[in-house]
């Protein structure tokens with residue numbers, strides 16, 4: 337490539353970073369407005385869609401054409417728009433690997449990310465719009481969003497864990513219970529529990545029924561920092577939780593877990609683990625900012641930090657299994 341061509345490539349790379357918000361806004365707005373849901377019923381003309389969803393026809397037309405440009409919709413000679421490409425594969429309700437909830441979750445996240453400057457200046461996260469925390473729609477998008485992203489990695493996690501002799505499993509902050517249910521589907525004689533906030537265990541119950549494991553799952557509505565954890569458990573799974581809390585809180589949580597593990601029990605902590613420099617993988621470093629705009633103490637951590645809290649709780653780290661593109665499961669046991 338010529339020197340000029342290389343210069344242009346580098347300029348484009350920087351532009352792509354700066355423009356990322358455009359495609360993200362188009363996709364998330366379309367999901368939030370319900371365009372993909374309606375189009376999953378069949379092709380529509382812009383005016384019909386605008387009527388159905390009470391939208392402005394001129395501006396909807398611009399949005400639809402940008403979605404065609406992004407290969408998420410197609411348009412035929414009669415000006416009817418249809419789902420296309422990744423949208424047809426992942427955004428039609430009922431798709432096996434549906435991604436609509438996690439994209440909808442992006443709607444509330446995006447409003448926080450765009451205020452990052454305030455957070456960096458003040459040292460405080462963006463407060464919630466509603467006093468009671470997330471609205472029902474936001475909560476469902478968050479929790480089912482977790483299911484959308486873990487549906488594939490849950491199988492990898494179950495592959496990575498040594499499940500011999502495991503009979504009782506606690507999924508702490510289990511959300512939709514995706515990880516627990518994929519493990520239970522491999523262990524017909526095992527049972528488990530999801531401990532999560534009261535509104536969330538209702539979703540875990542619904543998903544246990546979908547996954548056909550409801551008769552082997554207890555739901556524990558509560559607070560992971562104060563509710564009695566029951567036990568003894570052969571496996572305590574802590575998936576995508578520790579990035580929400582600071583070091584002291586995590587260490588206390590591990591201590592509480594250590595107290596309710598069976599003699600041969602294991603704790604498995606899935607999260608993003610940063611390298612020694614705290615900068616890689618890039619997705620982990622970026623995820624720290626996702627926590628920064630949302631809460632006061634959370635962030636991604638280095639493996640050595642997490643291992644030090646485990647040791648302080650009397651647990652021995654036994655190894656890290658890489659799962660998906662940027663996560664790991666750190667396993668620890670007693671003694």
Ligand SMILES: C[S@@+](CC[C@H](N)C(=O)[O-])C[C@H]1O[C@@H](n2cnc3c(N)ncnc32)[C@H](O)[C@@H]1O
Nearest residue numbers: 482486509510511532533536558559560575576
């Ligand atoms: C990022 S989600 C992870 C869900 C699930 N472990 C997964 O990986 O799919 C964090 C979960 O922690 C739950 N959670 C947050 N604070 C909690 C608390 N104090 N006690 C119990 N659960 C809590 C949330 O409701 C949510 O389900």
